[in-house]
Amino acid sequence: MADDIISLLLKEGLLTKVESEQVLLEQRKSGKPVAEIVTSTGLVEEKDFSRCLARQLKIPYIELDHFVVERDALELVTEEMARRYRVMPLYTLGRTLALAIADPFNIYAIDELAQRNQMEVLAIVATESAIKRAIGQYYRVIDSVREVIRSLDRARGVTAQAREEVAPIQEGAGDTPVVRLVNLVIMQAVRDGASDIHIESRKDGIQVRYRIDGVLHDTIRIPQHLQSALVTRVKILAGMNIAERRLPQDGHIEIHREGKEIDLRIATFPMVRGEKIVMRILDRGGIRIGLAELGFDPEMLALFEKVVNRPYGMILTTGPTGCGKTTTLYAVLDSINSIEKNIVTIEDPVEYGIEMINQSQVNPKAGLTFATGLRALFRLDPDIIMIGEIRDFESAQIGIQAALTGHLVFSSLHTNDAPSTTTRLIDMGIEPYLVASTLSCAVSQRLVRLLCPNCKEPYEPSPFEKEPLGLGPQEQVSFCSARGCKHCNQTGFKGRQGIFEMMVPEEEVRSLIVAKSPTSLVREQAVKSGMVTLRHAGLKKILEGKTTVAEVLRVTEDQGR
Numbered sequence: 001m002a003d004d005i006i007s008l009l010l011k012e013g014l015l016t017k018v019e020s021e022q023v024l025l026e027q028r029k030s031g032k033p034v035a036e037i038v039t040s041t042g043l044v045e046e047k048d049f050s051r052c053l054a055r056q057l058k059i060p061y062i063e064l065d066h067f068v069v070e071r072d073a074l075e076l077v078t079e080e081m082a083r084r085y086r087v088m089p090l091y092t093l094g095r096t097l098a099l100a101i102a103d104p105f106n107i108y109a110i111d112e113l114a115q116r117n118q119m120e121v122l123a124i125v126a127t128e129s130a131i132k133r134a135i136g137q138y139y140r141v142i143d144s145v146r147e148v149i150r151s152l153d154r155a156r157g158v159t160a161q162a163r164e165e166v167a168p169i170q171e172g173a174g175d176t177p178v179v180r181l182v183n184l185v186i187m188q189a190v191r192d193g194a195s196d197i198h199i200e201s202r203k204d205g206i207q208v209r210y211r212i213d214g215v216l217h218d219t220i221r222i223p224q225h226l227q228s229a230l231v232t233r234v235k236i237l238a239g240m241n242i243a244e245r246r247l248p249q250d251g252h253i254e255i256h257r258e259g260k261e262i263d264l265r266i267a268t269f270p271m272v273r274g275e276k277i278v279m280r281i282l283d284r285g286g287i288r289i290g291l292a293e294l295g296f297d298p299e300m301l302a303l304f305e306k307v308v309n310r311p312y313g314m315i316l317t318t319g320p321t322g323c324g325k326t327t328t329l330y331a332v333l334d335s336i337n338s339i340e341k342n343i344v345t346i347e348d349p350v351e352y353g354i355e356m357i358n359q360s361q362v363n364p365k366a367g368l369t370f371a372t373g374l375r376a377l378f379r380l381d382p383d384i385i386m387i388g389e390i391r392d393f394e395s396a397q398i399g400i401q402a403a404l405t406g407h408l409v410f411s412s413l414h415t416n417d418a419p420s421t422t423t424r425l426i427d428m429g430i431e432p433y434l435v436a437s438t439l440s441c442a443v444s445q446r447l448v449r450l451l452c453p454n455c456k457e458p459y460e461p462s463p464f465e466k467e468p469l470g471l472g473p474q475e476q477v478s479f480c481s482a483r484g485c486k487h488c489n490q491t492g493f494k495g496r497q498g499i500f501e502m503m504v505p506e507e508e509v510r511s512l513i514v515a516k517s518p519t520s521l522v523r524e525q526a527v528k529s530g531m532v533t534l535r536h537a538g539l540k541k542i543l544e545g546k547t548t549v550a551e552v553l554r555v556t557e558d559q560g561r
Contacts, residue, residue, distance in 0.1 A: 005034045012052045014044045046127045054125040057104055064088065064100050064130035069138050073097065076117045079139040085109035088134045096120045102128035136191055137486055148181045149222060178229045190262055195281055201227055201274035213449045213496050214322065231275050238266040246270055282351050291335050294328060295498035297540060300532065307504060308332050313440030314403040318415040324447050324498050325412040326351055332410060333357060333386060344380055346373040347388035370395040387411035393429040400430055403438040418442040418503035419523040422513045436513040444501040446534060446555040448547045452488035456480045456545065465549045469539045480545040499537040
């Protein structure tokens with residue numbers, strides 16, 4: 001089979017003789033499909049490969065992204081089979097099922113689907129990536145969730161009295177449909193790239209919302225009478241006390257979904273209409289991101305890399321909750337990680353594991369706080385210390401002392417901008433001269449949603465849009481708008497990236513810090529020294545066609561120009 005495909009690529013001129021021998025050698029050594037080898041290495045474009053197969057086998061080729069799949073056809077192929085065979089049902093015509101397939105040589109898959117449905121199968125070639133996108137779009141788990149809810153309603157009538165009793169709750173939570181319901185809600189969130197799942201009780205039922213790219217989206221409503229069983233099932237999975245409904249609880253769930261290790265951090269909180277559940281989704285394989293991918297512009301990145309490679313000092317990331325501070329810290333540690341350095345962290349919690357870095361988690365119940373942990377860390381002979389967050393005077397003081405004694409210290413702090421970092425530390429009780437002498441860099445950041453590359457549209461902005469960004473009415477610039485398509489679930493946005501404000505204190509700024517000058521003066525001097533503000537960093541993203549004016553203003557509304 002591999003020889004046949006390579007012969008086709010040679011005949012089409014897509015591979016040279018030398019390249020074909022290399023591909024064949026790699027295929028025999030790794031056992032990977034030829035298609036995966038040639039496309040992943042960039043030898044052949046995926047579309048060119050699929051078109052080549054279609055021409056040689058004299059079967060149609062389809063651009064699946066531009067095709068609307070018939071719902072009736074979906075009923076003939078299960079999602080499990082679609083993923084296993086890399087196929088997508090397209091439509092039916094009489095007793096014929098049109099089927100998009102990535103590997104038309106897979107006769108076994110075609111025969112099985114034909115026999116299963118007692119239909120002829122018309123094979124049509126499509127790229128594997130397009131098929132995966134179509135499966136994710138059309139086989140929506142939410143449809144399965146609705147079916148589970150209907151089956152639960154049919155299977156049992158739940159009375160108000162039964163819902164209040166602990167024993168029936170436990171019994172109901174173990175029912176297979178409830179288990180499926182929770183699994184499906186989690187699975188869809190992972191597929192949609194959500195960072196959080198919110199399950200909330202409303203007057204008309206349970207509302208499930210996903211936070212995708214920093215914004216909450218309503219997904220489905222679940223009948224109110226299923227709340228107790230749903231909450232109990234989540235508590236059982238998270239190792240919580242299912243009988244306790246009056247106090248907040250925390251727990252976590254580790255799951256494996258579609259080849260990924262997912263860690264769910266669960267929090268419950270009693271509300272007027274019942275307990276609210278928030279599940280934070282942490283993809284343990286998703287933190288491997290380089291500094292260049294975070295969103296720094298080239299000049300700022302070069303300066304930041306220079307600062308983080310200094311032998312000592314304190315480097316702080318700042319901003320509101322959910323702005324990506326932890327991701328930045330992990331990316332920095334990953335970039336400077338080496339066998340020669342002893343890197344030790346104390347976090348709450350440890351969100352991602354990195355090889356060769358000694359990570360620890362605070363445990364207040366056992367007496368391990370940031371302060372007690374930091375004191376003990378000094379006996380481990382660290383070169384670099386990462387403190388998950390500076391929350392009080394004690395942790396700030398120990399971090400400052402570590403920086404003074406020749407350690408490189410990384411941490412995060414809650415402030416609105418980079419210059420406010422100095423004021424915050426002084427307000428905590430740190431002497432101004434210590435802040436001035438140890439602070440190497442303060443980075444404030446926000447996350448902006450990126451425009452979907454498949455549907456963004458350029459346009460000429462109005463003076464009204466230019467004004468908040470400091471652009472003159474006559475300046476000729478082009479912005480891009482969010483339109484919405486199937487690739488971004490009609491939102492117009494896909495993914496997020498950081499915008500950064502980085503203050504590396506020069507002599508003038510350090511003098512202002514020692515004199516306890518107002519933040520406004522520190523900020524003004526930092527800008528004179530070359531600091532790019534968050535608003536201007538956002539403007540660069542807009543001019544590059546990566547995001548919109550509204551998005552930048554949304555995340556920097558607390559900032560001036």
